[in-house]
Amino acid sequence: MTRSEIRPFHAARWSEPVIMEMGSPGRRGTVPPTSWASADAAGLVPAGLHRTEAPGLPEMSEPDVLRHYLHLSQQTMGMVGISLFGTCTMKYNPRISERIIARPYVADVHPAQDPSTMQGVLQIVDEFSQALTSLSGMPAFTFQPGGGAAAAFTHAAVTRAYHASRGELGQRTEIITTAQSHPSSPATASAAGFDIITLPVEEDGYPSVEALRAAVSDRTAALMVNNPDDMGIYNPQIKEWVDIVHEAGGLCFYDHANFNGVMTRLRAAELGFDACMFMLHKTFGVTKGGGGPAVGAYGCSEALAPFLPGPRIEKVDDTYTLVESPSSLGRIREYLGNVPQVIAAYTWLKAMGGNGLREAADLSVLTNNYMEKRILEIPGITKAFPEMTKRRLEMTRFSLGDITAETGVTAVDIQNRMTDFGIDAYWLSHEPWIVPEPFTPEAGEAWSIEDIDYWIDVLAHVVDEARSDAELVKTSPHNQVVARPNGAGLDDPERWATTWRAYQRKNGNH
């Protein structure tokens, strides 16, 4: 098809100072209420604990603070451009949800209020839990985990509690995962005290049943896998996998990071899994926030439900109450979790409905296949495991390795150059890289075909540039807020600075 014309773009560029450099002595940005009490505050601080010097914070007026942060927001692309950041399922986040959760009946509810005063919150959390049950077959859910990684950790902790209850924790020391699992699966399992066995990907794009059999033993505590993986490849032997792990006495956890393409078609419980996890900030239309507040909704079987972190919501007659299970593992995080995000996910799900979910899944897979066809028409771009000829699901992993070999231009160079046209970064690949110079776009269901086409047009344009003017791409971005960091010093103890204070000291300005 003919490419559309590449439109000029330039990011906002305010040359904004760091706030620590701004302001003027004595200026005020906000004035707290004065105390109505006569007590002298200084006399109330225990001896020896008084702060002797005021904190070195900026002194600015309210409009100056507002404008500074407006400038910073304008210097952030977010989803204002086009972002097809793979594995993170960039969806539309309906603003009606934001309006609702900002109201006092959510924002100003205290988690320790009597449950009788929180019936609305508890009803929504409970009804949303039931909706996830219908999508997964898992009868019990907790929303305490503050993200997908926290849900993986929850699974590791539930695994601990389950085997401890059977007197087998000392023996069940290993958790099996695959090279294509999210890094949080092995990392959380390790933090929970387990040894990790990582199965390598084989020629079909996933580890073989034989490799799994060889790894499984009476030491197996659990299996943690995603399916499809981040390459859009589905392991068709997954039921057999679950049976093998169950026979050995292990639990099976389904990381549903890539649920978008299979929602309404696959149910974790019917595939035999004991537990699964949905990321509400991805699949269920909740904002990313640059990295949370997020929710890793963790669901599990009846057998594991008693171990879930508390409190659990129970409906007695028409009243919702909070109960603690005696065998609960306690807490993964304080309170019920990111309740506003659960309410936003509930709202999104109500708007979508069963039919909308099905269409979204269909569109995410259809659009990915549409993208893949067009991307592979760009000379030099290949896909991971091309010998697996079946159609990919909602994502495809591509490789720019041939282009790098030809031009010296890398996946990171191209990613940076695309931002010069209002296209935000694509995802490369989690560790370990399976193909050279990987990139992983994910179309999702929200972006229009015009945006998808334009994304591909820009990619093709930049690949052309790599061949005609490699230096232009290697030194990109050129139309962005700032140039690319030169990478120097970020891991050097003499030079890194996570605070202005450290930066001043290390640069002799203290």
Added chain:
Amino acid sequence: MTPLTPHPYMGNSTEAIHERMLAAVGASSIEELFEQIPAEHYGTQGETLPDGILSEATLELHVDGILRANKNTRDNLSFLGAGSWQHHVPAVCDEIAGRSEFLTSVWGTPSSDHGRNQAWFEFSSQLGELLDLEFVGLPVYSWGSAGGNALRMAARLTGRNRVIVTKAIDPERRAVIESYCGTQGSSRALEIIDLDYDAETGHTDLDQLAAQLDDTIAAVYIDTPNHLGVFEAQAAEITARAHAVGAEMIVGTDPLSLGIVASPASYGADIVIGSTQPLGVPLNAGGGVGGFIATRDEERYAREFPTLQVSITETLVPGERAFGLTLFGQSSYGAREEGNDWTGNSVYLWAIRNTVYMALMGPAGFTEVGSTIISNAHETAKRISGIDGVTVRFDSGFFKEFVVDFTGTGLTVADINEKLLAEGIFGGKDLSGDFPELGQSALYCVTEVHTEDDIERLISSLGKAVTR
């Protein structure tokens, strides 16, 4: 099945575009695209969810109708704290955190995310000023999460696996810490040793600490103010004793107290943690929590951080600044199971709220809010203790929370809170279950938002409530 009306959230939700894309990929049906999935894998048992509500007006009515059943701390008078505290949230915090760019960002490039990364750096920088510490990570899920991470950092730093943790701690926070430490008999678990507090003063039991400390201890962890509201007057002494056996000193604190109270760094605390919720984040039914971890900028500590953190750095253009992730390789993203614990989505949008809040407050704002809170709280405690049969357990040296003991009234906290609720007052959190040694006590929280009228109303209602 294409719905009759294209869905407003989906750009390609029209029959024409479906057909166009199907033709482009050479498929005769959507089902063909799912050829990887064996037919016997399809779910058959789930209840089908009802069709979507396409009209935003109808949708809002539905959700609003459910949530109206909630009571909240704005329309009622609340004295609840205990891990989530009612403070004023400046309007500018809402405006900036609501910006679509911040609300929807994920991981762009350092250039396309420059503004957000700078805001994150300003979060760490301003928190560093309050804490008098130079190395600050991006926020973690909560104070409990920060506690769990900090104890594990200390275990790695010392090669020891026993940690001493104060008993004057929020049970919610303590339970999170237990999950992080793995106290259920798994391998590599940290052993938690309980450190008592003096029921007369609310301070740490130094004698017991002396008996517990030896060269097997990785860390001592206390909070100031602690869960019972009390500042730990002996924090410097505790720190010195921990250091004497080679243990790390971890101190949890409320950043809103740091305008009037010295940072734990001033007496040598090694890892300082706490809650970010007081810094411009609404209660959110418990979804407002966040945590921070900070240390001196020493390589030994920096290399143990489990978080992501941004560093100021240079670009390819001489003299130009940018912000990049530092020590990314030691995170779980960079090193999978070999990394320091694990990280992922956290509460980074709250870091935007926090940084705006700190910038608005400035040094004077922190000094003033700290003074107002401590004065309001002490005066309220004094007035409450004038009620017959009611005492305040630790009557000075606290910040915004204090323990009100109703044992002398012959009533339970539950009875009293029920009566208060009938008058539109959320009484303090009942401590009788978690801290039986305090009898029928409740933890009351008073902050800058409470007016004298509020307190008079409380005193009047309490007076009636304790009269049987």
